Structure formats: C-alpha cells, structure tokens
Amino acid sequence: MTPLSIVFDENRCIGCKACEVHCSQWNGLPMSLCRLLGGSPRQEPDGMRLAANLLRCAHCLKPQCLKACGRGAMQRDEDGVVHIGAARCDGCGDCLRACPYQALRRHPVTGKMHKCDLCAGRRRAGEEPACVAGCLTRALRLSNTEDDYRRTIKSIALCRRQL
Amino acid sequence: MASSIVYSLCGMCGARCPVEIHCEDGKPRWICGNRHLGPGAALCPRGAAGLGLYADDERPGTPLIRAGERGEGRWRAAGWDEALDYAAARLRAVMEKYGARSLLFSERPGPCSDMSKAFLRGLGSPNYSTHDATCAHNVNQAAYTLTGYGRGAWNYDYRNCRHIVVQGRNLLEALKVGEVNQVLDALSAGCRLTCLDVRPTVTGARASQTIRLRPGTDLAFNLGVLHTLIAEKLYDAAYAERHIKDLDALIAFTRPYDAAWAARECDVDAETIVGLARQLAEAAPSVIWHGGWMSARYAQSFMTCRTAYLIDALLGAFGSRGGLLLNAGAEDAGRRGLRSLAALYPAPSERRADGVGWKEPPFAPDSSLLHKSFQAAATGSPYPLKAYIALRHDPLSALPDPQSQKALLSHFDFLLSLTFSWSDTAWFSDVILPMSTFVERGSPLQLKKGARPTILMRSPAAAPRLDTRPDWWILGQLAGRLGLPELVFDTQEDLWRFQLEGTGLSTEDFQYGAARLSETPILPGPRFKTPSGRIEVIFEPWEKAGFPSLVPYAAPERPGPDAFRLVVGRHACHTHSHTQNNPLLHPRLPVNEAWIAPERGRALGLRDGDAAVMQAASGYNGRIRVRLVGGVHPEALFMLHGFGHTLPVESRARGEGLADHLFMSGGLDKEDELAHALALQTHFVRLVPCPDEEA
Known part of the structure; x- marks a missing residue:
C-alpha cells in the first residue's frame, strides 16, 4: 500500500491557520482536525524565527488508533486511510491515547472522536484535501512517495514538543 | 447532487481576492481562491471563514429601528419598506432644516463606492468620506x-x-x-x-x-x-x-x-x-x-x-x-471604463466640512478626514452636520477614544448604519439596515487597474439566509425615496448593464468572474x-498653497521609565474588529495579549503569561495577559487591534481581550503634522502586575 502524507513546507508557512479554518469549514466541525502549532514570531539568538509546524494525522502504515478501538468504529479504506464511523464511536478516547502523535480530536459538544480522513469525499471527487487546496501559501501538498512519508512522520513527531 | 461554482469576490477584508464558491444543491459548501485568476485555490483564513459568516445568526438579520436610548441596545424589528421610509424621512427632515450639506457619509471603499458617491452627490452633499484617516x-x-x-x-x-x-x-x-x-x-x-x-x-x-x-x-x-x-x-x-x-x-x-x-x-x-x-x-x-x-x-x-x-x-x-x-487603466488599453453613477450628477460646489479642498493642503482626489467632520459636527463650523451614514464602517472601533466620539455623534439628529456584522457604531445608531454577506450579495462591477486592467464581478452564490439586502440596493431604495430615481435598480443585472454601457462588453463576456480589457500586459514606464x-x-x-513639502525630523516623545508606547497591529485571522465573533475565526485567535520586551517584564516582576492591568493615561484600565517576547523594542507594548468586544449580541467575542482604541484618550486630536491622518501610536500605557489572578 502506498503511504499518503500531507507534506508541510516550514519555509513557506506563515502561521495564518487557513489550514485549520478550511478543515473546520469543510468538515462542519467546531474544531479542526489539523492543528497549526507555534506560528508566533520570536527573536532567537540566530535571528527572527517562526517555529511553525502542522500537527496532522500521519496516516500510519500500522495505525495504533485502529488497533486500540474496541468498538469497531474505525475502518481503513482502500488508500489505507483510517475513518471513524460516528454511529459506533462512544467517545472512550482509546484511539487518542494510542496515537503516538495525539492527532485525533474530540468534538467539544458530542464527545465523539474525529480524525483526518484526508477529506474522503473530496478525494473521491478528485480534489485535494481542504487544508491542502486552501493553504494560503501553498505550503501543503499531498504526496504518495515513501520519501515524503518518512519526512512527514519525522515532522509530526516534532510536534510533541510544541503541544 | 447538483454542483455548481460561482465566481465572485471575497468580502472579508478590503483586499477583495477573487474566489470560487462551490455550491451543492444551491447551498454554499466550500470557498477557495479563484483558480483561474489567482495563485490556485489558496485563500486566507478570513476568506475561508466567509461561509462561517454566512451561516452565523449573530449578525443583524432584519432592519432595526432604535427603541431605547442610543447605544442601549433596545431595537424594534421592522420590514424593509417601513425601515427605508423611516430612514428616508429622517434624512429628508435633516436636509430640509439644515441643507443637503449637513449629510455626512463614511465607508470602507469597495465596489459600491461609485453608488455611495452618486448618492451623496445626487443629494447635494460634498461630505463623502472613507476610513482613510485611520489607514492610508x-x-x-x-x-x-x-x-x-x-x-x-x-x-x-x-x-x-x-x-x-x-x-x-x-x-x-x-x-x-x-x-x-x-x-x-x-x-x-x-x-x-x-x-x-x-x-x-x-x-x-x-x-x-x-x-x-x-x-x-x-x-x-x-x-x-x-x-x-x-x-x-x-x-x-x-x-x-x-x-x-x-x-x-x-x-x-x-x-x-x-x-x-x-x-x-x-x-x-x-x-x-x-x-x-x-x-x-x-x-x-x-x-x-x-x-x-x-x-x-x-x-x-x-x-x-x-x-x-x-x-x-x-x-x-x-x-x-x-x-x-x-x-494601467481602461484608457491605456484603448477601452472605455465602466460608466459611472456618480458622473450622473455635478460635483457639489459646497466646501467640505472636514476642510479638505480648502483648509487642508491640496490632497489627492477623493481624500477625506473623517475625524475632522465629527469635530465639525460639534462646533457647527464651517456648518452643522446633522445626519451620518456609516456603510461597512465602524468608527467607534476604528478611530481612537469612542467616548469622545459619542459626544461628537450626539450632535447628529440621525445616525444610520449599513452593515453585515455587529459593530459598536451600528449599536449606537438610530437605524440599522442589514447588508447581506458577500456570499449572498452581488456588487457593482469594479475595474481593477494593473498591467492587465480587468473588470471584476461579485455575484451572489446563495439567496440571503436572513432578511438582508445588498448595499447598492439599500442605497438605491433610499435614493429613490429622496428624489433620485436614476439610482434605483431592481436587479443586479440592471445595474451591471448600466455600468457596461459604452464599454463594448456585456455580462456574458465575464468568464470566471472577470473580463480582461487587455490580453497583453501594458507597462506605462x-x-x-x-x-x-x-x-x-x-x-x-x-x-x-503655502504648505511645506519637507519638514525637519522631530524626535518622538519617550514613554518614560515605567511606561510603554502602545503599538497596534494585525493578524492573518482577523480584519479590524469585525471578524472576532466569526464562528470559524474566533477559536483560532479568541483574545489579544500584550507583548513586551522580556527585560521590561522582568523589571516589573512579570513572567511570560502573567496577567496584568494595563492603564491608560486617562485612568482607563483593563486586564490582559502579558507575553515576554524577544525582539520587541523596550519602549513598546504591542497588541492586536479589534478585540475587547462588549455587545451582548456577540456571544463569542464578548469580553475577550482589550480594545486598543479605548487606551487612546484624546486621540482624535493627535494627527500627522502635515497630512493630518490620525496618529494612533502616540499613546502611552503602564502595566501593573496582578498576582494570583487570571487575565
């Protein structure tokens, strides 16, 4: 299976959070499934820096969330992307605890878990995920190469420091 | 499911980027940049939140006539006919008593500006203003x-x-x-x-x-x-x-x-x-x-x-x-530009109340100084101003010192607001005529000058969700009631056809929301x-005219050892003060903070993230979270503009952060020494730590 990943260009990102708004709007959620971390400019000894990173689902080849879900609420599609079926999710949060990147989100009203499915409906229609398509600076792109996948995993792992 | 794409212009800020609004079964589903005109589908967070504005009920959704005191927030909902009749009658009464020149109008300019200018000119008032005294x-x-x-x-x-x-x-x-x-x-x-x-x-x-x-x-x-x-x-x-x-x-x-x-x-x-x-x-x-x-x-x-x-x-x-x-403009492309509504009427011969054109240096065409018109209303000099219309403009949040502004506005017999979002100015008005959001409204065509001059078209992607109307329609209806039938257009297409007369173009010539006037770039050198x-x-x-073109440097006043110069700015998530309550933008950036240099914070006993009370010279104060940020000049305290909303109708933004302009007491008198725009960063504040308390 080819791994899919959203590649983040930290040199292009300006921390505007358009990715979050596009995600939240498209998915009809009060929260976004990706999170722009940092994004506040600061003077460091080596110059002005903008330490921005995007916490997003890594679309793991061996998804721990899927393994942890005891309610059968999670499925994997033909592209290897894990989906959550809202009807079966009871909001227990086992998936979030199992995720090495804390990349799932809890709905503040329903309590159910949500995760990025790379905008399945848009993908089926041949469109890019909302965050990628709408990114103000074209700092995001969807890739299916091994190299980008490894790079993306590394970049997401760094998010822990900024959470 | 029927899908369609409406090519239009964003309305979340003055940049008016070209957008695509994707609809499913006639309902807006997704918004992105116009891929035929711009850098792909890219769109900023505010533009992306345009559909959040459209879906939000926390905006004026029906014409409102004030039922209590100004600013008290007691309103009576009215139908459009009643509200327009009432507003027109109030405007007519003012003009009959004080003359047409007593009418003041301000807006953040946009595609509707030609209609705004025509409205003022047609009625005979020279007092068309923009927001520019606090901007460019x-x-x-x-x-x-x-x-x-x-x-x-x-x-x-x-x-x-x-x-x-x-x-x-x-x-x-x-x-x-x-x-x-x-x-x-x-x-x-x-x-x-x-x-x-x-x-x-x-x-x-x-x-x-x-x-x-x-x-x-x-x-x-x-x-x-x-x-x-x-x-x-x-x-x-x-x-x-x-x-x-x-x-x-x-x-x-x-x-x-x-x-x-x-x-x-x-x-x-x-x-x-x-x-x-x-x-x-x-x-x-x-x-x-x-x-x-x-x-x-x-x-x-x-x-x-x-x-x-x-x-x-x-x-x-x-x-x-x-x-x-x-x-390059239309003429550079050998074409005729859009037909102007304002050109239907002669320019008023009356002098402007703000002094532009006679008391001020010879400015660029269409210049204005709104704060000077407010001051003229209070002094009655050069003549009284008695009715004020604000279109997509919120001076009570944009200009300094709203308390002083309210005192000046008390000299107006009638205050009218046309707005698509709640604002302090709308709340203080006598009548609110609610505009549709850009998602729901078309606009007059707009010529964008450039190497390839292009006429841009904003088209509605959906019917209004609430009982709102486009700005051009509202102004046209008021104009019709005040004896200017030529500004009444029943449909958007009628207005576009008027504008396109003589251009050689028809509405069918617009592809992807635009009609280019030149296929090759024009570079005038x-x-x-x-x-x-x-x-x-x-x-x-x-x-x-006796005004200098160069004046010597004058060192700015220093804040003193325990004070800061208040410095304000913007973030990508918000436009002025009208997006803080947007359901998609509020969670991204709900509150503003005070940024100061780490050494200044340490001297005050403040740590990064502590709460402090920020005090103005006037004594006004409020609580704010302090950030110690390397790279801030030690004399500066930086905060984002547009926060500190107080209106009960804005449940998300209310009570979040502080409003910078409340710390600018006396700010209506602080100006640039030559051109007289307001000098917003000439105010000083202090910080007092408040230990063990949350901001």
Missing part, C-alpha cells in the same frame, strides 16, 4: 505629492524585485493572498527582504534581515538612508536628472541627517543603515521600499512614507521592472502626473 491617508498623500498619483496607482512588481524593504508594512499578516505568494515566490528566487519594525512579525521571520527600530523613529532611519545614498553617490544620477525635480533641495534637506545620527536616533548601528543603502544600490532599480499601507501611526508618518518613496526615486525604481509600476511631469521633491501645488 498619509501614504496616499506621500505618493500624490511626489508622483501626482495616489498610492493605488503604483503596483509593486515583487516578482521581478531583487530587494524589498517593508517598514511597518507587515505584508505576511495584514495580508492579500496574491501579494503574499508573489513575495514568497520572489524570496525563493533569491530576492532579499528587509523588515523594519518595532516588534517581531511573521514578515520579519521570513525576511533576510530584520532591523528593530525605536518606535516612532522611522523617518530618522529613512533620512539616514537618503543621506548615505547621496553622500556615497549610490543613487541613479541619470534617472534623477531626468525624472526628479528639485534634487538639490533634497540634498540640502538631508545634509544634517547622516547615518551615525540616524543610528543614535533609531537605536540601531550606523553600519546597518549604510549597509542597507549599499545593498539597495546594488539591486537597483529592481528594488521596492514599500511606501506603507496603514500609515496612521505617528506625527511624522506622512514624511516617513514620502522619504520611503524618495528612496525608491533615487534608486530609479519608479517605472522600472522589479520596482514600482504604474497601473516612468510617468508622473505632477505639474512638472517629474517626481517633485518640492510639490508645486503644496508650495503654492
């Missing part, structure tokens, strides 16, 4: 007094630029989608970006070098650069000979201001100033020293902008590839509309 007035006059064109006539050719300098122009946060991508593309291609500011910005973080200035000393910095360019003969002498009038006057004027002097004034190294001047000369003429946008900051902001443009002039950047290019046809160091019309 200074930079506009700076461009005008040098080139004979306002700032909007000059387009920054970032794509081909080799060195961009921005000075308080935070173009990666106070942003336009196209401009951001052009600048980032230029940087990837090797262009240098130098950022001058008093605090860290995203623009600074992406810059090749950042230079932190003492707040209020930008003019000194520019004079130091000019001095260096002249002393080291780094400027383009052939270009100057041909295109600059009175270069000798500039040489004499800048003589006292060498780099060492400027460095002391600005709190930087002299080598930084000299080095920058040399780098620019190296890259000339493909350089852009950005003239500024929001330039209503200090008492010498006009001179700051003027010297910025003078640096461009010495480097030969005006009219050069990679510099500042003159935008260096061309100036001054009396001499050159860049005028000494601007003849000002000289003749």
